[in-house]
Amino acid sequence: MTQSAKPVLRFAPSPTGMLHIGGARTALFNWLYARHTGGTFLLRIEDTDKERSTPEAVAAILNGMRWMGLDWDGREVFQAARAGRHQEVAQALLAAGRAYRCYATAEELTAMREEQKKAGQQMRYDGRWRDRDPREAPDGAPFVVRLRADTEGETIVHDQVLGDVRFANAQMDDMVLLRSDGSPTYMLAVVVDDFDMGITHVIRGADHLNNAGRQLQIINAMGWPVPVYGHLPLINGPDGAKLSKRHGALAVEAYRDMGYLPETMRNYLLRLGWSHGDDEIIPTAQAIEWFNLESIGKSAARMDFKKLDNLNGHYIRITADETLVAEAVAFLERENPPRILSDKARARLLAAMPGVKERAKTLLELIQGAEFLYTDGVRVLDEAAAKLLGPEARALLAAALPALEATDWCGPALEAAARAHAEAGGLKLGQVAQPLRAALTGKASSPPLFEMMASLGREESLIRLRAYTA
């Protein structure tokens, strides 16, 4: 197969904000398809809106992509830098009679729309300069360049996700290609860039579906090849309404800070709108192997944090202990002020990790649940732990201590000692274990007690236990 026969995909965000969850999914699908087919995945920054585009947003998007593990091929393309080429195409269209100059003023157009709205019609440009002689325009008056779009027949978008979507040409107006200051509009820029970059597949959010019809008109006017389109249903918030900041339209970094793993995000976002039978756990390598355009769903999906949590718990559990320690350390160092773990603290965390990771849904939960491991000294009891350490329990703890002190400081031996002590006193293991747990961790629940005692070490454990023996 030749290079040119392979698909060329692109992700084309506008740098007006963070990379949010919807954009991340669009990027993921493009990336997966490119990697699945052995094609190319390009990144184009659509920064033609000088007012709203910022370098910070560009950096945020790039960082978000990197965190998500979505690597793009080649250097990113900046759309604004290509304005000259866009104008060239507009001029070609003008020369070919496929575009014309429109001298209508902003006020004029606003008035036109007002009337259309009043009449209950669709608001669109009425083509008032389409066939008018440009010489009728006042000397030196500003003008925009508009496409001379077909007025009859229909434009059909052959969408891989939605099927054929038809637009009556009579419904579409002559869109602006070049603004009065000569700068290209998004509609023109997208088409020209996709063509120049050799894009074969345009996979993007369904909010662009209507644009596809209009862009097709430009493509046809230029006689360029039509890319394969695929419009992805949008992601809604948990309540079905548009995704807002409050319920998940957050920067992907926010998900990182909440303690979600990139692998989780890829798996979750993939399943939001794409399926492979009954499969739920789909690691990225498997996703690349399986991904296709046919299995993308048509309906909008909602963000479900419960499912995200469940999936994240799974990926945390299967992540290597060493990796998790590194993640936790990085997480703590990002805190304000940063918390730096000593070697001893790291060693304890690593030793205890098998038990710790079993019960964390996020990295945040993991570090919170493991705090007793990487901090020293007597515990401050939370409410539930305090209840477990009443006078009676403290006496019990004091009585059990000698038995523990006498054994080897390893999980099985400690457990055996505690069990023997409990049985001798006619108690159940839990009655002895709970006060121990409370004194050791400051909480009523924790990873397996005796393993934790072993991870903590004899000295540190005894300091904590003795503090609550009276």
Add this chain to the structure above:
RNA sequence: GUUCCCAUCGUCUAGCGGUUAGGACGCGGCCCUCUCAAGGCUGAAACCGGGGUUCAAUUCCCCGUGGGAGCACCA
């Protein structure tokens, strides 16, 4: 308003004319158990409504209803 898209358990979805409508998350119960998880078993839970087409519609068509997106010299 207008153009376009969508519609299976609460949520994500499987289904591609004939199924006891399946799985996952969440929820309930049981088991396991030093707590909490995890895990295993198990229960409740869905085809938006109305017309067609067909021997047969969740599935195909139309209408309605509901949700969403677009309608800029924004992208």
